[in-house]
Amino acid sequence: MVCIPLLFDQFDTAAKIKSKGVGTYVKMKSLNCDNLYEAIVEVLLNEKYSKRANQLSADVKDIPRNASETAVFWIEHVIKYGASHLTVHRKHLSVTEYYLLDVIVVIVTIMCITGWSLHRLVSMLVRGIRR
Template sequence: DLNKLMQNSGDEGVIVVALGSFITFLPSKTLDTILTTLARFPHEIIFSYSGSTPRHIGDNINIFQWFNQNDVLGELSHPKTRLFITHGGLSSYREAMYHGVPMVCMPLMIDQFDTAAKIVSNGVGTYVKMKSLNNENLYEAMVEVLSNKKYSDRANQLSAAVKDVRMNATETAVFWIEHVTKYGVSHLTVHRKHLSVIEYYLLDVIAVIVTIMCIAGWSLR
């Protein structure tokens, strides 16, 4: 059904909205702002949200409790997916970069603000602060990314760079299985496994520093 929805989205394509698996609830004002803004676009909207939603939403908005985000961004739809609205999670950012989908980020916490900065610096999208979110700044951000070809061109360029590897995932797995079967794993073991407790936690270094500080403090006193 999801595949059929995306393939029938016409020339306008699809806008994917996913704010992370941890976001199961949005304040009614914030949710209303997002939904009314999305309803202004001619694109089909695929929105991942498990919280309660208003009864009356735009005809173009399709809300799912969950979908395979990587498939929607990539193999299932590309190039039907025109824009990805994300909270800025690291996995979401990497999936969109891999599949060459431009983004509008709405960071909520911790490292998501750093991800928003990366999206801007890499030229693959823009961001809107959740605290100042309203219909106009979200609409303007979406129009900017959708209408300006530089974002999709840059996203496709970085996608091509990421995919340009000597071996795909299956070939890499086969290589390492054969390598370990042939040579064992002793040469791949990290050195820290052989460190003593004193070496691992730098207790000798800490002891020297504390001793120097104590002597300096005693001398000053």
């Protein structure tokens, strides 16, 4: 892979690709035809990248069970041991936590203060213009 990170998490992804040994990246600030060409040629001609990609692919594909075997395992696990440890904890939450009332109160308070401040600012500006 040849990455050209532009925004947000792309820089982290490009660094991970380089650190895993499956590709390289070109910084946008230094991007030109020569740098991009060199990066593409390096990835295409250097066998270490393809070997590492094949190794990572084999690691990902090395799953002991397929999807149906995994489903059967979990069904048998729940039948044998029950599912109390798999339950959602929302029934143990208070009403305030469940509906995020504290967050709503903070947001509404901030909106009210902002609205009041804007109203005061506009009224002061209008009074200043009338004079």
